[in-house]
Amino acid sequence: MKKLFILLVSSLFTLPLLAQIPNPSFENWDTINNYCNGWYSLNDAFGASNTTRETISTDGNYSIGLQSVNIPGFGIAPGLATTGELNTLTNSIEGGYATNERPDSLIGYIRETNLSGDTSSALVIVTHHGTTSQEIGRGGIYFTGTTTGFRRFSFPIDYTSTLSTDTILIILTAGSLQSTSAGSKVYFDQLSFKTSYGVGINNINKQNIQIFQLDNQLVIENIADNSTLRLVDINGNILSQNETTINTNTYSNGMYFLQVSNPSYETFTKKVIIQH
Numbered sequence: 179m180k181k182l183f184i185l186l187v188s189s190l191f192t193l194p195l196l197a198q199i200p201n202p203s204f205e206n207w208d209t210i211n212n213y214c215n216g217w218y219s220l221n222d223a224f225g226a227s228n229t230t231r232e233t234i235s236t237d238g239n240y241s242i243g244l245q246s247v248n249i250p251g252f253g254i255a256p257g258l259a260t261t262g263e264l265n266t267l268t269n270s271i272e273g274g275y276a277t278n279e280r281p282d283s284l285i286g287y288i289r290e291t292n293l294s295g296d297t298s299s300a301l302v303i304v305t306h307h308g309t310t311s312q313e314i315g316r317g318g319i320y321f322t323g324t325t326t327g328f329r330r331f332s333f334p335i336d337y338t339s340t341l342s343t344d345t346i347l348i349i350l351t352a353g354s355l356q357s358t359s360a361g362s363k364v365y366f367d368q369l370s371f372k373t374s375y376g377v378g379i380n381n382i383n384k385q386n387i388q389i390f391q392l393d394n395q396l397v398i399e400n401i402a403d404n405s406t407l408r409l410v411d412i413n414g415n416i417l418s419q420n421e422t423t424i425n426t427n428t429y430s431n432g433m434y435f436l437q438v439s440n441p442s443y444e445t446f447t448k449k450v451i452i453q454h
Contacts, residue, residue, distance in 0.1 A: 199348065200261060200275055202369040204242040207231045214242055216275075217259045220249070228257045228352070232365055236287045236328045241367035246296070246353030248360045256298075257352030257364065274305065274347030281335055281371035283317070284348075287328040289365040290321050292353075296362045297322050297414035300331070301349040306341040314339040319447045320414045320437060321364065328367060333447045354414050389436065389450055396424040396450065398436065406439040409450070426452050 200216025207214055212221055212230070219229035232243040244257025258264070262273040284302050292298055297320050304315035317335035348369070353362040388399040401407065401422060409418040411434055418424045434450040 198277075198279075199346075199369050199371065203235075203238050204231075204240055204367060205238050207240070214259060217242070217261060218263045219244075219259050220255055220257075220264070228255070229259055234289070234328075234365060236367045238367075241287075241289075241328075241365045242350075243363065243365050244298075244350060244352035245363040246293075246360050254353075254360050256355055257362075259350045259366070261346065261348045271347065271349060274303070274345040276344065277346050278343055279346065279371060279373070280304070280315075280337075280343050281346075281373055283332055283334045283372045284369065285330065285332040285372060286369040287367045288321060288331055289325055289328045291324050291364070292322050292362045293359045296359045297354045297410070297416070298362060298364045299349070299351045299355075299414055300333070300366070301347075302335055303347040303349075304335060304337070304343050305345040305347065306339065307344040308341075312339070312341065314341050314343070317447075317449075318435065320408075320410050320435065322408065322416065323439075328365070332372075334449070336449055356413065387436075387438065387448060389448065391426070391452065394425060394427045394454070396426050396452070398422045398424075401438075408437040410435050410437060426454075 201214065204214055209231070212227070214229060214231070221227065221229045228245045228247040230243040232241045233239065235241045242259055244259055246254060246256045248254050260271050261275045262271045265272050284300065286300065290298060299318060299320050301318040302316065303313055306312050306314045315335045315337040317333050319331055319333040350366050352364040353359060387401060390397045398407065407420050408416055409424060410416050412432070417429070429452050431453050434452060436448045436450050438448070
């Protein structure tokens, strides 16, 4: 069975513009072709039907529904919506929308039904274009549960450079980008960027979580009661659940994410760098 392997790259934009997230509430659709205006999906690439206009919403008339499906002749593919475009020759998501924004975090709402062991996600990549294309910021969050209604999520965007922004690529998925299961479905709605990280975040992060690496252990402190913890790798694989002391002997050096859900079902992530 083929899998959809996605490489996250950005193509060149020469005229950066100040622009907001296109169609952030998913209200505008080409209903003839079932396309969500401003967003690219596998409907466009393969004539699939796993990106749908849904009549449930947190505000307004619609949300976007994504579902992992089996595409005949191709294999199991995740539900996908992106502000970039899928290059079917390289199976790469390229581009994004041109902007000068330098957001600190992405906030949105999700309703999810993830199959056991499957992982849905939201990812933001910020890019500067000079003589070569250079990623300057990235953030993401993984979803593994099931909810009966919409819940708020948020995550920070971490920057590695002070260079200006030219392009922002947003990728939303139902199921892993290397999905092996068909049937996970998520609904996204009301996306927005915050330019001062902490607005709307601190009220769920008052516990001031601290993360330390001591020898070959990751120690997590200041966790609120009844919180759920998941340590995931960059591919969304769950490595640890509800542990505040994690043995990292078998983990490779690199970036991981600590996903925290508080009792009111709001979720945020913290980036974790493991270095032996």
